[in-house]
Amino acid sequence: MSAVLNVQDLRVTYPGAQPAVRGVSFAIARGEAVGIIGESGSGKSSVLLALMRLLGDAAVGGSAHFNGDDLVAASEECLRALRGDRLTMVFQDPQTSFSPVFPLSTQFLAALHRRAESRDAKLRLAVEALRGVGIAEPERRIRDYPHAFSGGMLQRAAIALALMSSPDLLIADEPTTALDATTEAQIIALLRDLRQRYSGAVLIVSHQPNLIAALCDRVMVMYGGVIVEEGPTAQVLKDPRHPYTRRLLACEPAHIETVTRHLPTIPGRPPDLSLLQAGCAFAERCLQKVDGCTIVEPQLLPVAEARRARCYALQSLA
Amino acid sequence: MAVYILKRLGLAAIILIVASIILIAMLHVIPGDPVSAALGPRATAQIRAEFAHRMGLDRSFPVQVGKFLWGVLHGDLGYDVWTGRSVTALIGDVLPYTAALATAALLWAIGIGVPLGCWTALRPGSTADRILGAISVAFIAIPAFVVSVYSLLIFAVQLHWFPAMGAGEGFGDVLWHLFLPSLAVGLGWMGYLARLVRSAMMEVLREDHIRAARAYGVPERVIVWRYALRLAVIPAVTVLGLALSSLIASSVFAEIVFNRPGLGRLAYDAVETRNYPVIMGTVFFTCFLYLVCTLAADIAVMLLDPRARRSL
Amino acid sequence: MSAAMPALAAPRRWVAWCLSTPAGRFSAIVLVIFAASALLAPWLTPYDPNHISVYERLASPSWQHWLGTDQIGRDMLTRVLYGARVALAISVGCTSVSLILGVAFGALAGVGPRVLDAALMLLFDTINSLPTVLLALAIMTLIGSSLPTLMGLIVLFYVPYFGRIARGQTRVLVEAPFIEAERMLGASTWRILRDHLMPNLLGPMAIIASMEMPSVISLEAGLSFLGLGVRAPTATWGNILQDGYIFIRDTPWIAIAGGVPLVLTTLAFTFLGEMLRDRLDPKLRKEVT
Numbered sequence: 001m002s003a004v005l006n007v008q009d010l011r012v013t014y015p016g017a018q019p020a021v022r023g024v025s026f027a028i029a030r031g032e033a034v035g036i037i038g039e040s041g042s043g044k045s046s047v048l049l050a051l052m053r054l055l056g057d058a059a060v061g062g063s064a065h066f067n068g069d070d071l072v073a074a075s076e077e078c079l080r081a082l083r084g085d086r087l088t089m090v091f092q093d094p095q096t097s098f099s100p101v102f103p104l105s106t107q108f109l110a111a112l113h114r115r116a117e118s119r120d121a122k123l124r125l126a127v128e129a130l131r132g133v134g135i136a137e138p139e140r141r142i143r144d145y146p147h148a149f150s151g152g153m154l155q156r157a158a159i160a161l162a163l164m165s166s167p168d169l170l171i172a173d174e175p176t177t178a179l180d181a182t183t184e185a186q187i188i189a190l191l192r193d194l195r196q197r198y199s200g201a202v203l204i205v206s207h208q209p210n211l212i213a214a215l216c217d218r219v220m221v222m223y224g225g226v227i228v229e230e231g232p233t234a235q236v237l238k239d240p241r242h243p244y245t246r247r248l249l250a251c252e253p254a255h256i257e258t259v260t261r262h263l264p265t266i267p268g269r270p271p272d273l274s275l276l277q278a279g280c281a282f283a284e285r286c287l288q289k290v291d292g293c294t295i296v297e298p299q300l301l302p303v304a305e306a307r308r309a310r311c312y313a314l315q316s317l318a
Numbered sequence: 319m320a321v322y323i324l325k326r327l328g329l330a331a332i333i334l335i336v337a338s339i340i341l342i343a344m345l346h347v348i349p350g351d352p353v354s355a356a357l358g359p360r361a362t363a364q365i366r367a368e369f370a371h372r373m374g375l376d377r378s379f380p381v382q383v384g385k386f387l388w389g390v391l392h393g394d395l396g397y398d399v400w401t402g403r404s405v406t407a408l409i410g411d412v413l414p415y416t417a418a419l420a421t422a423a424l425l426w427a428i429g430i431g432v433p434l435g436c437w438t439a440l441r442p443g444s445t446a447d448r449i450l451g452a453i454s455v456a457f458i459a460i461p462a463f464v465v466s467v468y469s470l471l472i473f474a475v476q477l478h479w480f481p482a483m484g485a486g487e488g489f490g491d492v493l494w495h496l497f498l499p500s501l502a503v504g505l506g507w508m509g510y511l512a513r514l515v516r517s518a519m520m521e522v523l524r525e526d527h528i529r530a531a532r533a534y535g536v537p538e539r540v541i542v543w544r545y546a547l548r549l550a551v552i553p554a555v556t557v558l559g560l561a562l563s564s565l566i567a568s569s570v571f572a573e574i575v576f577n578r579p580g581l582g583r584l585a586y587d588a589v590e591t592r593n594y595p596v597i598m599g600t601v602f603f604t605c606f607l608y609l610v611c612t613l614a615a616d617i618a619v620m621l622l623d624p625r626a627r628r629s630l
Numbered sequence: 631m632s633a634a635m636p637a638l639a640a641p642r643r644w645v646a647w648c649l650s651t652p653a654g655r656f657s658a659i660v661l662v663i664f665a666a667s668a669l670l671a672p673w674l675t676p677y678d679p680n681h682i683s684v685y686e687r688l689a690s691p692s693w694q695h696w697l698g699t700d701q702i703g704r705d706m707l708t709r710v711l712y713g714a715r716v717a718l719a720i721s722v723g724c725t726s727v728s729l730i731l732g733v734a735f736g737a738l739a740g741v742g743p744r745v746l747d748a749a750l751m752l753l754f755d756t757i758n759s760l761p762t763v764l765l766a767l768a769i770m771t772l773i774g775s776s777l778p779t780l781m782g783l784i785v786l787f788y789v790p791y792f793g794r795i796a797r798g799q800t801r802v803l804v805e806a807p808f809i810e811a812e813r814m815l816g817a818s819t820w821r822i823l824r825d826h827l828m829p830n831l832l833g834p835m836a837i838i839a840s841m842e843m844p845s846v847i848s849l850e851a852g853l854s855f856l857g858l859g860v861r862a863p864t865a866t867w868g869n870i871l872q873d874g875y876i877f878i879r880d881t882p883w884i885a886i887a888g889g890v891p892l893v894l895t896t897l898a899f900t901f902l903g904e905m906l907r908d909r910l911d912p913k914l915r916k917e918v919t
Contacts, residue, residue, distance in 0.1 A: 054529050084535015096526035099545045100625050111534040145624045161534055336756040452653065459900035461848030463855055464889045467875055471882050567761045571852060585767045597768045604761040
């Protein structure tokens with residue numbers, strides 16, 4: 001199976017700050033759905049924006065081959081040709097995904113500017129895309145301004161816009177975080193449903209394991225700018241190996257079996273990457289820390305069939 | 319929206335009433351009265367009484383205000399002390415000149431200020447941006463009447479590139495005569511709009527929906543010149559009403575320096591002849607124009623920005 | 631503001647900051663010359679600003695008269711130096727009086743009963759809607775032009791401007807949590823005004839006032855130019871420009887002498903005001919621009 005995206009040693013550094021992403025490598029096969037989970041500040045969103053090259057003046061290193069083009073080194077023209085066509089993105093907050101001063105129709109047409117069809121044909125395409133994500137009366141609704149939609153409906157529209165061109169890779173940055181719980185469930189159901197019809201690959205970032213579990217074949221766990229664990233979704237979520245993954249999943253209310261008044265938290269704070277010393281980024285908060293943890297950062301090495309983790313405690317066992 | 323416009327119209331009417339109260343109160347409160355101002359100290363008591371009666375100055379204060387407002391409703395702003403012509407007619411005669419001057423100045427300000435603001439917003443911190451920024455600030459700071467005098471001195475008197483005096487006759491000649499005065503009056507707002515649009519544009523370009531548009535593959539020129547500009551001009555449109563009315567006000571200087579007819583010239587000449595009703599009528603009418611312009615600008619903003627429409 | 635004030639308490643650092651950019655150096659030089667000529671005018675020039683010399687009418691610039699003379703032989707440089715006195719007195723005087731009155735009325739509107747607030751705002755709005763120069767013409771027709779009238783007019787136009795901003799700032803402060811807490815503890819409105827509002831209000835308002843200096847100077851010069859300000863023999867930049875305008879065809883140096891100091895001073899005040907605002911209170915950017 002050939003990879004649609006092959007990321008090698010991706011690094012992101014914001015101006016005047018320490019690296020936010022410190023060497024991330026992974027591949028996504030055609031049609032595969034991959035998830036990234038991790039808490040705020042783990043660098044997961046930076047990975048996505050780096051792939052889209054939407055980071056402004058942040059320095060991006062490494063390589064990311066997408067259908068043969070290196071997204072990190074690609075020219076602005078090359079990127080413009082890919083974005084919105086082969087490579088699309090859904091953002092966290094649907095209210096800020098659309099310009100507030102144009103009706104949806106204008107914005108759908110602008111995204112379809114490459115197509116040779118007539119304006120009417122493009123508009124029909126956009127209406128069908130909206131119908132496909134469950135927006136009622138799309139012929140009328142497409143003429144509405146973004147503020148006339150609810151958050152959930154607007155996120156549906158954003159998804160329709162992203163999938164209109166049947167991209168090879170759809171990138172989604174916390175697509176349900178800004179929505180309320182019921183709407184979130186509907187969007188997850190919609191995305192699941194779309195997975196049946198749409199053949200491209202998907203890369204989703206979320207801090208909600210239930211979204212990843214519902215959609216992704218494989219999951220990567222990020223912490224402190226690196227991948228600390230990866231493997232098939234079901235296995236990782238059911239049987240997490242890395243101490244961080246175990247603690248992260250233990251914080252999910254759905255996973256807590258006993259009735260409690262205190263939701264669990266991971267003691268300590270996410271690492272301040274500007275203060276990061278040698279060694280494992282999680283060492284400070286880790287309960288299974290061994291002597292080597294604070295000296296040299298462990299490698300991402302196999303810990304089981306199709307699974308890898310970045311932890312001395314696991315590698316010494318294996 | 320209709321309710322909002324009605325409210326604004328109501329407020330404008332109240333402001334006009336308060337303005338006329340202030341204007342008429344000035345006649346009573348300020349030491350020195352319009353009768354001796356017009357007739358001089360040596361007029362006989364009989365002439366003074368006749369004059370005061372003719373001007374309605376012998377009535378009580380509320381009656382005067384009432385009469386004035388009643389006249390305003392009928393398009394009557396009083397009469398010239400000396401010729402007896404109606405002030406409305408006098409204003410009507412010169413309004414086209416001032417309107418042309420202010421409009422031309424506004425076109426300078428928009429035509430150069432807005433593109434300049436966009437252009438510098440796309441290259442912030444560059445040498446060109448900093449130099450043009452300093453020039454814009456200079457345009458804002460330098461008083462319009464100094465620019466008028468200097469442009470007259472340099473381009474009309476010394477270089478003879480442009481006519482120095484008058485308003486011209488025939489379309490081309492009128493435009494030719496408008497060139498220097500309108501540029502002199504519009505320069506300040508040109509600088510102001512350039513700064514305003516620049517900062518608005520930079521702010522909009524940082525917004526998330528612009529990033530989203532890039533991710534959807536919308537071409538960069540559409541993003542900048544359509545998506546971003548549409549939002550970046552909103553603050554500029556908000557101040558356009560203010561701009562137009564302040565341009566009308568600063569036209570006074572250009573009209574005097576370039577010896578053009580207009581509202582300012584009318585009022586200025588009326589000072590010489592102590593023609594108080596003419597000045598009062600001009601002040602009142604300009605106040606009315608100000609209110610119309612600012613209301614029109616607010617309505618334009620609502621048409622441009624659907625969010626503003628919704629928030630009402 | 632409280633955090634920004636210590637920056638002003640260290641004069642040497644403040645001067646160093648001011649001289650750190652080209653615009654700052656330009657402004658500092660111009661304003662030092664401006665202040666020096668205003669304060670030291672009698673010692674800087676051997677001439678009297680109103681000394682008439684019929685033999686030296688409309689003389690071109692020379693070693694005796696660096697900027698030439700006007701239509702009745704008065705030395706232009708002397709008149710420009712003395713003009714700085716009027717400009718300084720009016721700009722500083724009018725700005726501070728309008729600022730004090732504006733803050734007083736604005737704070738009153740901000741904390742006072744709704745009726746008072748509405749009445750003051752309506753009055754402010756009305757004055758704002760009236761055309762400055764034309765209204766000045768109207769008042770001058772009634773009482774003639776003089777320095778006190780001119781200053782009164784300028785104050786009349788600026789009080790609503792400062793008042794509106796002060797009222798807005800007061801509303802924000804009144805609703806701030808720490809004021810709410812004070813009120814719960816039983817502090818009187820007067821006490822809150824004195825202890826909290828005034829200190830928090832005066833800093834930002836002073837910045838805004840300093841930024842209005844150039845427009846006050848140009849308003850004064852503009853009205854003098856129209857013959858509505860300080861009466862003719864007194865040397866002011868506006869009067870000089872008016873003389874220059876009359877003789878613009880033959881003796882352009884009079885107009886140049888009157889306008890250049892005006893341009894330089896307004897520019898210097900504007901550049902400095904922008905720097906001050908950016909440094910002390912970036913939040914004000916939006917409100918003032």
